[in-house]
Amino acid sequence: MEFLSDSVVLSRMQFALTAIFHMLWPVLTTGMGIYLVIVEGVWLNTRNPDYYLHARFWSKFYILNFGIGVATGIPMEFQFGTNWDHSQKR
DSSP states (O other), X not given: OGGGGOHHHHHHHHHHHHHHHHHHHHHHHHHHHHHHHHHHHHHHHHOOHHHHHHHHHHHXXXXXXXXXXXXXXXXXXXXXXXXXXOSSOO
């Protein structure tokens, strides 16, 4: 377990967990965006209020997913700079 005391290994493990968690949100947001376009299109063609209500309901989750994706992506930028900094010699 000596390798776990190395700060580089710990930093990269932290980045891996952040990246794994972050990658869930763009995939989910992309799929939900396609679903919302389809439901909105069906509502425009049929004028059935059920489709309108579905589109409004799921659009709130779309906005939430997008925000979480952004919030998890910003720390990744800082982790790139801190975890892979080669300016310091060992």
